Amino acid sequence: MSDLDDIDLDPEDFKSSIPLKKVPYGDVFEASRAGDVDRLRYLLDSGVNVNARDQWDSVALYYACLAGHLDAARMLLESGAICSEHTFDGDRCHYAALNLKVRKLLKAFEARPPPLGPLQASLRDTFLACKANSAYLDQLNAQLPTPLFSGNSFNGGLSSNHFPPDVVFYVQGRPIEAHRVILSARSPFFKAKFETDWKDKKEVRFSREKLSYPSLYSLIHFFYSDRLEVSVDDMEDLVKICRVCKCQSLQTLVEKELIHQKYAEYKALKDIDNSQKRFILQGLSLPEQDRLPAALNRILQISLANSSRGQNLESSVDNLVSLVGSMQMSGFEDDLADVCVRVDKRIFHCHQVVLASRSEYFKARLSHMNDFLEGSDLLLGYTLPCLEENDLSMEAFEKMIEYMYTDSLKDIDPDQAEEMFDASSRYLLFPLKRAVADALLPYLEMVPPAELCHWLILSDMYGVSKIREYCLDAMACNFETFAETPEFRAMLLTLPPPSGDSTLRTTAPSAPGAEVHSAEGNLLDDLREKWLEAEAAELDKRDESALLFDRRLEMLMLVAEQEKSDDDAFLFPLSTSSVVMQK
Amino acid sequence: MSGAKKKNFQIEAFKHRVVVDPKYAEKTWKILEHAIHEIYNHNASGLSFEELYRNAYNMVLHKFGEKLYSGLVSTMTSHLEEIAKSIEAAQGSMFLEELNRKWTEHNKALQMIRDILMYMDRTFIPSTHKTPIQTRLRDTLLELVQHERTGDVINRGLMRNTTKMLMDLGPKVYEENFEKPFLEVSVDFYRVESQQYIEHCDCADYLKKAEKRLNEEIERVSHYLDVKSEAENN
Known part of the structure; x- marks a missing residue:
């Protein structure tokens, strides 16, 4: 093959002992073919579509498999490259795999659930937690020799995972359960229908024989998960449905693929009959405004605009009612909100399915509406159920729902970070915690030591391991700088003393991934560990180094103790003396 | 703030x-x-x-x-x-x-x-x-199964719920408290019965009876036992 000749002839290869060619300006295909993982990572991070095909009809994964670059293939797979058998691209990758190791890798990823963003994954779970939907999927899985998804796991957690649908479609007598807001967000057709004909319907029956159940199912599944999976035979029906639903960009892509499939016969393996052939499309292949986060963002913006704000809430109920009335007048139906959340002085219009899918707290809360006090908590003249959240500012809540709807977090103010940590732990939104931490890290590089102490305490409290690690690292590496900072010494006093447990105090470095890491323990113990990593002498002298650290810490604490009593005496000379007198 | x-x-x-x-x-x-x-x-x-x-x-x-x-x-x-x-x-x-x-x-x-x-x-x-689970529960369940085997009618829905309850507490609990004793009792029951049949009937008759029992048992299992027991029971 001429490709291989290319590599051999490259002058760099002759000079370098590293056998791999570097392609600093190559595209994703070249990088995959050359196994240049640095370039590949850069390209993937910059948002290139992993499942795009080049002019030879090949995807990047195909080249990586063909050339046997395991690391590159793995990177592609982790970024969502499709490798399922019975798809055009997947088949070719399996077929082209250089050796058994590559095939094994492909197999391993095939069995995995598709890599989806937190938003897509949680909405997909909600969709599949609906009984009718999971039943169909199970049936599909039973037909195919290899399991498509870990679909069976949904059966077990059905009751806990379940969030009831608000509309059921019957196509050819079979049900699909769905949520209005998701469909409306993704398709102008559904939006219009839900505002008019289907406004109060819980059940919609399609009587047209032509409409195929599998096609509609795959489209609605796509609406939730940004991932289309359809058998090739159903693609023509899908194009028709897309046209009706006004899903322009998806329709174009599927049409293009249809043409492709027509001529693809000779390129694919022959031993599979057509009914099993599938086509998989990741949302990444669509223009950004047609993906799930953008669609939900539009809904969110309308809802936010409708969310009332003002001092009215404080004054009288009459005022509030009139306000609500006026809002209803000005077409607040637009946002399809089905729940209100009252935070601070603002009422937010939200959608139960989004809140429940993203946060188990809200799922539990919404499902217990009738069991607890809140069930009766309807606002006068207000048609929507209303929740109330305390101890949270409306700014933080707005940021939080922005994240819940779109998976993105724009300009977080460091001042806000603490509250966001609080909100994300309280509402069990653990991905949000990581997102805030990521946004915060660049800021931390510039803060003075005193402030870093503050962040350490915070991150320990809220369990933000990334920030916690960062702070501990910074402290261990610049221990003397911190030792001179009064805030650091004061912090030492507020922390629980290092554990006296001798098993924990061993100076031998722990194996990576050992349990010490999983259970975040005592802050000072961890700091000691870090310090030993950074400063300590060779292995046989670690005990001495540790002793040194312990002594240094003890001394600092004494200083802190002294400072504290000095401070107290200075700040509250009267109060201390009064205590003495009382005694 | x-x-x-x-x-x-x-x-x-x-x-x-x-x-x-x-x-x-x-x-x-x-x-x-x-x-x-x-x-x-x-x-x-x-x-x-x-x-x-x-x-x-x-x-x-x-x-x-x-x-x-x-x-x-x-x-x-x-x-x-x-x-x-x-x-x-x-x-x-x-x-x-x-x-x-x-x-x-x-x-x-x-x-x-x-x-x-x-x-x-x-x-x-x-x-x-x-x-905490009472051993009494287990005994009662087994008694009920015994009753049915000898022809009594019992509330199968109830049985289903109780066995499900045991399952909810974890497969291990189910296994130890119900499945093992259930299997033991079943083995005893059928050994005695098959002895009786062999003594009283000819071969064809015996097979017929055995088949009937087997079907009954499968039905019973599907009604109120966990699927797992089914394979182990017969």
Whole structure:
């Protein structure tokens, strides 16, 4: 093959002992073919579509498999490259795999659930937690020799995972359960229908024989998960449905693929009959405004605009009612909100399915509406159920729902970070915690030591391991700088003393991934560990180094103790003396 | 929550400032304990989910998780003892019905409590609760199966629920408390019966009878036993 000749002839290869060619300006295909993982990572991070095909009809994964670059293939797979058998691209990758190791890798990823963003994954779970939907999927899985998804796991957690649908479609007598807001967000057709004909319907029956159940199912599944999976035979029906639903960009892509499939016969393996052939499309292949986060963002913006704000809430109920009335007048139906959340002085219009899918707290809360006090908590003249959240500012809540709807977090103010940590732990939104931490890290590089102490305490409290690690690292590496900072010494006093447990105090470095890491323990113990990593002498002298650290810490604490009593005496000379007198 | 105030960083980072009150944990736990009692007495409609959850969250956040957990265990234990007493009091076949009713109630209450304490559940300990089971339950179940084998009609729905309850407590509990003894009893029963048949009937008749029994058994299993037992039973 001429490709291989290319590599051999490259002058760099002759000079370098590293056998791999570097392609600093190559595209994703070249990088995959050359196994240049640095370039590949850069390209993937910059948002290139992993499942795009080049002019030879090949995807990047195909080249990586063909050339046997395991690391590159793995990177592609982790970024969502499709490798399922019975798809055009997947088949070719399996077929082209250089050796058994590559095939094994492909197999391993095939069995995995598709890599989806937190938003897509949680909405997909909600969709599949609906009984009718999971039943169909199970049936599909039973037909195919290899399991498509870990679909069976949904059966077990059905009751806990379940969030009831608000509309059921019957196509050819079979049900699909769905949520209005998701469909409306993704398709102008559904939006219009839900505002008019289907406004109060819980059940919609399609009587047209032509409409195929599998096609509609795959489209609605796509609406939730940004991932289309359809058998090739159903693609023509899908194009028709897309046209009706006004899903322009998806329709174009599927049409293009249809043409492709027509001529693809000779390129694919022959031993599979057509009914099993599938086509998989990741949302990444669509223009950004047609993906799930953008669609939900539009809904969110309308809802936010409708969310009332003002001092009215404080004054009288009459005022509030009139306000609500006026809002209803000005077409607040637009946002399809089905729940209100009252935070601070603002009422937010939200959608139960989004809140429940993203946060188990809200799922539990919404499902217990009738069991607890809140069930009766309807606002006068207000048609929507209303929740109330305390101890949270409306700014933080707005940021939080922005994240819940779109998976993105724009300009977080460091001042806000603490509250966001609080909100994300309280509402069990653990991905949000990581997102805030990521946004915060660049800021931390510039803060003075005193402030870093503050962040350490915070991150320990809220369990933000990334920030916690960062702070501990910074402290261990610049221990003397911190030792001179009064805030650091004061912090030492507020922390629980290092554990006296001798098993924990061993100076031998722990194996990576050992349990010490999983259970975040005592802050000072961890700091000691870090310090030993950074400063300590060779292995046989670690005990001495540790002793040194312990002594240094003890001394600092004494200083802190002294400072504290000095401070107290200075700040509250009267109060201390009064205590003495009382005694 | 103004920016200017926040710029002035304090080492004492606690936003909710609960630590100022040394009796905080005690007070909060009292509220939660009261709530648990109310839930068991079917009075939950007077409680605010948001407030209870927030209280539990704050307790765990401020390192009172251990207190919350041990408090929960002792409260639950006393409730379960109460329930067990009232079940014990029921007689005969009423026993299973009472058990079933109490179990449903208990499940519902537990679900509500779990949701309130969800934060603790997720972050503090992923361990689950264990409920005491009476050996009496097992004996009654086996007795019922015996009755049916000898031709009596029993309430199969009830059986289904009870076995499901055992399954809910974990496959291990189910296995140890019901499946093993059930299989043992079954083996005994059929050994005796097949002996009788062999003595009394000719070969064809014996096979016919055996087949009938086998079908009966499969049907029984599908009605109220867990799928897993099916394979092991026959």
